[in-house]
Amino acid sequence: AQSVTQPDIHITVSEGASLELRCNYSYGATPYLFWYVQSPGQGLQLLLKYFSGDTLVQGIKGFEAEFKRSQSSFNLRKPSVHWSDAAEYFCAVGAPGGGADGLTFGKGTHLIIQP
Amino acid sequence: EAGVAQSPRYKIIEKRQSVAFWCNPISGHATLYWYQQILGQGPKLLIQFQNNGVVDDSQLPKDRFSAERLKGVDSTLKIQPAKLEDSAVYLCASTITGLEGLQTYFGPGTRLTVL
Numbered sequence: 001a002q003s004v005t006q007p008d009i010h011i012t013v014s015e016g017a018s019l020e021l022r023c024n025y026s027y028g029a030t031p032y033l034f035w036y037v038q039s040p041g042q043g044l045q046l047l048l049k050y051f052s053g054d055t056l057v058q059g060i061k062g063f064e065a066e067f068k069r070s071q072s073s074f075n076l077r078k079p080s081v082h083w084s085d086a087a088e089y090f091c092a093v094g095a096p097g098g099g100a101d102g103l104t105f106g107k108g109t110h111l112i113i114q115p
Numbered sequence: 116e117a118g119v120a121q122s123p124r125y126k127i128i129e130k131r132q133s134v135a136f137w138c139n140p141i142s143g144h145a146t147l148y149w150y151q152q153i154l155g156q157g158p159k160l161l162i163q164f165q166n167n168g169v170v171d172d173s174q175l176p177k178d179r180f181s182a183e184r185l186k187g188v189d190s191t192l193k194i195q196p197a198k199l200e201d202s203a204v205y206l207c208a209s210t211i212t213g214l215e216g217l218q219t220y221f222g223p224g225t226r227l228t229v230l
Contacts, residue, residue, distance in 0.1 A: 105157030
């Protein structure tokens, strides 16, 4: 069974500083990988996804993520955070190939932005 | 393009009562999912439909939860009877596979409070 670990429950970053959120997954083959953001009272918004090809993926709002097969990781990065980035971030894994392909989510990382 | 619609947005009930949630996916999306998101956790897949057939319901507590998608479009999720631990946000999502791979869209969710 697939699983996702987000080791950091909370992260505090100063506005303008760089950000890296960690995500490790467990899956037998190369999965589909996703990062979602959820602001208070808001729905889940897709930041970026990896299916295949280039291991560095660009997303919306200036975010990027790098798939590292050897480390089973898919860390999210942003060079300079804005106060509006404060939210809950979820990493998710999906099984490629159709069929039962519902996403398995991590527990999330709560991002706090200091002025 | 209209998004995934869910209703109601909020529901408060007492334990042992029944409740039902409704979801209307994006037009043309054959695959529909229900997720449960307990406060402080990532969403957990409850059930996946492909058209009107169940693909995966391995994590659905079938003694109290039921779901249907009779005509392959709208879906309802029912809890009978509700327990305190069912307090959560229930998310509906629909998926289409296109040129950019798997595209999953989440609805705004129904926040259930069981007293």
